[in-house]
Amino acid sequence: MGTFKLLQGNEACAEGALYAGCTFFAGYPITPATEVAEYLARKLPFIDGVILQMEDEIASVGAIIGASLAGRKSMTATSGPGFSLKQENMGFGMLCEVPCVIVDVMRGGPSTGVPTGPSQSDIMQCKWGTHGDHPVICLTPAYVQEIFSETVRAFNLAERYRTPVIVAYDEVVGHMREKIEIPDKGVLPLENRRRPTCSPSEYKPFDETKGDVPPVADFFSGYRQHITGLNHHSDGFPVNADPRIHTDELRLIRKVEGNRKDIIRYETVMLDDAEVAVFAYGVSGRSGKSGVELARAAGIKAGLFRPLTIWPFPEEEVAALASRVSAIVVPELSLGQIIYEVDRCAKGKCKVEGIYRVDGDPITPTQILDKIKEVK
């Protein structure tokens, strides 16, 4: 039996980080994500942890990468405008394969947008926000309990795949309060990055012969190394115009895309015999569940596919779904982003219809029911 608490989503995120062994948080105040920092500011000093309010969002992600290179599990949290600012250093983390967690509590945009309203319009930024080709793992919890457990999973995935992991949820879930169970220590497994077993003189920080996820040595641990945001050789030193760049970037993608089965998680509700499917994540996934229940009550065979991992995208699952339903309804708090991924995977095998909303309120179950009726 764990501990039961009434927590806000952002607080559950902070609890998840603590459970996962996070001892370093750097952030910058921003609505609607600030509570993550505030909660950790109260807790981290008691476990020798570091909480830093940096001068800006860019510095925050720089600091957590620095801390991670020194061996700490580290995290930052932000929202739209801050998430935009973090992108360059997130790319550094991806290329230099630095485990860390970036939380994006999505609010309306572009620009300052609607700071206090929910949104799901950063979901393509999660995938493509930083320049260049890069691996992305992005988790999309919908319930306060899930924000806790997915934050723990985010840290584990970051350590396992040696890469920044994004946790993206919306303002509604971030600010909603629900009862959650925090499991006792040891109930949820925790992971730590693989450290080298070779001698320091043999160590190469990006040694692809050790597998797609080479071992990580901490700074100051005797394994002196060079880390650079330039494309690099296996020994960490810059490389220019060389086939190595191509093969190494392929490895970075492969270490995530090649482990889809391990990374992709989703929930299905009444999907087995469904004729119409709803594909929705986050707060829209909650409405999707209710919408599907309303449809069933009205005699329509509807079901829900709710991804907990949005990147890598559950391509095979959506393709299989498209071949056995007549339509997939995609409610999202944007003017249409993730629907293009669904459509890409459906390959014309079924109708794909969106419900879009960007007025600062969530999509309602009735809106979803109406669309199910329309497309069935």
Next chain:
Amino acid sequence: MSFNYDQYIRGGKLPHIWCPGCTYGIVFKSLLRAVDSLKIPKDDIALVSGIGCASRLPGYVDWNTLHTTHGRALPFATGLKMARPDKKVLVVSGDGDATAIGGNHFIHSCRRNIDITVIVLNNFIYGMTGGQHSPTTPMGHIATTMPYGNVDPGFNIPELAKGAGATWVGRGTAYHVPALDKLIIEAIQHKGLSVLEIINACPTTHGRRNKFKSPTDMLLWMKDNFLPITAFGKLPPEKTAGKSPTGVLFKREAPEFCEIYYGMVERLKKQREKGA
């Protein structure tokens, strides 16, 4: 016996990228001599940089080295230092990297007084990208983005650091090498945020467009115009134009950030033990 640089230079990583006539190699050697004299073990020191010619320096040194994004060396260094406050963390940066794109991190690191040594190699120009004006390019100088002479006023880096709260501020040059060794040593020894501006020359993208006929002329310009602060102080005001002081320009004692932070951690833990 001459100094053995090889013990610090990574095998196979030379030659460096710097142009003939660039003074960064002089500073590089001075840095190695300074750290060697302080007997800091190689495993216990990190050198962090951003982007630019100066920022390539860490790649050549056999320490823990980190070449980050443009202007952001200090946040990465802050993360390293806060995670391992027992270790020595140095930042090497250029004038553009430190005071333009990285200006915000620069002033806030000074304010925070975290125990990091910031070495700013000021060559008055964006060298790597081919000679655009920086926040330290003198007024009237030709740059590729100021082809009719620079009209963009500049920073005085030591004054900026002092104003922002740095607790040790110095200036050296690539010409005055024995003095530079001592300045680097003192900057590293200082507990708190230290900023050492080192005047450098970029003959390729700055000097040759601005009436310096050779790299030597640029070193002679340093010789003639950068005076020890005591000598500078004795100059009558009418003779200070175009001249700048070198040496330790400012220092003060103030609590260091890691000590304040981890002091709070210890205090809170004790309070909790008492309460429980």
